[in-house]
Amino acid sequence: MIETIRAAFVIARRDFTAIIFSKSFFFFLLGPLFPLGIGVAAGGLGSQVSRDIDNPVIGVAMTTEEADRLLSTRLRLSKSLGSKALPELIVLKDFSGSEADIIAKLNSEKSLAAVLSGTLTAPMLTGSERDVKRWQGKIALLSETALSQPATVDIATTFVRQTSSSSERNQLVTAQVGQAILILLTMILAGMVLSNLVEEKTNKIIEILAAAIPMDAIFLGKLFAMLGMALVGIAVWSTVGFTIALLVGGNWGALPSPAVGWPLFGLLMILYFSMAYLLLGSLFLGIGAMATTVREVQTLSMPVTMGQLLVFFLAYSSITKLGESVEWFAVLFPFSSPFAMIARAAQMDNIWQHGLALAWQGLFTMIIIRFSVMLFRRNVMKSGQSARKKSLFARVTGK
Template identity: 85%
Template sequence: MIETIRAAFVIARRDFTAIIFSKSFFFFLLGPLFPLGIGIAAGGLGSQVSRDIDNPVIGVAISSDEADILLAARSRLSQSLGADALPELVLLKDFSGQEADIVAELRSKQSYAAILSGTLAAPVLTGSSGDVKRWQGKIALLAETALSQPATVNVAARFVTQTSSSSERNQLLTAQAGQAILILLTMILAGMVLSNLVEEKTNKIIEILAAAIPMDAIFLGKLFAMLGMALVGIAVWGTIGFSIIVLIGGNWNALPPPAVGWPLFGLLLVLYFSMAYLLLGSLFLGIGAMATTVREVQTLSMPVTMGQLLVFFLAYSSITKLGEPMEWFAVLFPFSSPFAMIARAAQMDNIWQHGLALIWQAVFTMIIIRFSVMLFRRNVMKSGQAARKKSLFARVTGK
């Protein structure tokens, strides 16, 4: 094991140095400018997920008699305006309606956008600034309809800094951004593992290395050399992006904070990118072991690329389904696990699950590498049981 690690380090250092100091690496750093426009255009895909969670619920903390009248008014208005035009009303039974109780209820896990208190003649809507401004007019309309009088009802506003509902929406935005960053970086960078292996197979360099170094060490070294190159590129792009934001005076406070906090979220983003890269890179190594020409590489890599998009869509669609079977499948399936887990980091504050996920992804990466080595020995080095049978048949038959 120690010898394998040392040999892998030699290969990684050789490949990393050759790539970083090559002329083509500069042009590689310009690569993200092109898919950046595509990523911005694809931002519209988030509208469906936003609709899944943007189902506002307003708690009603008024007397039961007036609450029944208000619910009846909503039922009448929804027939003409449509149910989606009005917020859902939930009666809070045995609720005092005191300001302290309302604020505590909003900060609980009930996901109320706001809470209506007071009376129909003088209603008070308590919630975050955005939610109150959004629904203040609709509540006034409901109150006027419930009172059956032409007089205008003024809804008093009471703001709180954060509610459970607004916090969940903000964390969802962070989860979406984290997944988008992972998929874009992985798609841009992972394919270089395949091109590097095929190039060395064509030049017979890989066979020379295999004669002196174990194949496991060669594959590990190449994989981690490419990962190191990818991290260097990300560091350059991140520095440039950070500098641009600082120069234009970006508002850092506007960024929705993740559940685990920004320092840990940034670390998990790097770790999950590394695991997503290693998983896909090890799969590309297996493809490179089977391919003998560039045409075969293109044919074999296309299903993997399409599968990568499907895996991303699986993880992306499970953001709003935490704890459901679909989301658990995205977490446990190795290739979608990094994307699903970064979304969990944005929405859940427990940390131990990330350690288990990273271990599971690392184990599966080693399994794929072992399988890729077997394919390479079988197809390129012509070793293994099948090759021995063929050699024995040739000696017997003289062919």
């Protein structure tokens, strides 16, 4: 094991140095300028998820008579204005309506965006500043319409720092952005593992290395060398991005804070990107072991790339379904696990689960590498003229 690790380190240092100090690495750093449009387009996918969670519910803490009048008025107006134009109202029964009880209710009930108390002639709307300002005018309309004698109603407001509902929406935004960054970086960078291996197979360099070093060490070395190169690129892009953001300025305190906090969330972003990269990179190593021509590389890598998009969509659609079966499947399925777990880091403060997820992803990476090594030994190290004439299906199945 120690010899394998030493050999892997030698291969990693060789590949990493060759890539970093090459002229093409500068152009590689310019690569993200082109797919930025993809990131902007992907932001449109967030609208559906936002609609799933941004369905405001306002609790009504009034007398039974006034609450019933308010509910019937909303039902009547929604027929002409549309159900989405007005917030959903629920009556809070056996509720005192005091300011302390209202704040406690908002912090304990995730579905509540605000609480309406007082009377129809002097209503009080309590909630986060964003939600109160958003629905203040609609609540005034409902109160004025519900009164027997129409009159202008002034809505008194009380702002709380953050309700449970607004906190959930903010954490959802962080989860969406984290997943989008991970998938974009993984798809941009992981394919370089495949091109590097196929190039060395064509030049017969890989066969010379395999004669002196265990294949497991070669594959591990190449995989971690490419990961190191990817992290260097990310460090450069992040530095440039933060510099531009600082020069432009902005309200950094308004950024939605993840449940685990920014320092740990940043560390988990690096770790989950590394695991997503290693998982996809090890799969590409297996593809490179089976492919002998550029055409075969394209044939085999395209389904993997499309499958990676499907995996991302699976994790992305499960953001609002924490604890449900589809979300658990996204967490346990190795290729979607990094994306699903970074969403959990944004919305849940349980830290121990990330250690288990990283261990599971690392174990599956090693399994794929072992399988890739087996394919390489079968298709390359024992390849003669007869083996080269075998079909792609025969090389995959070993027949």
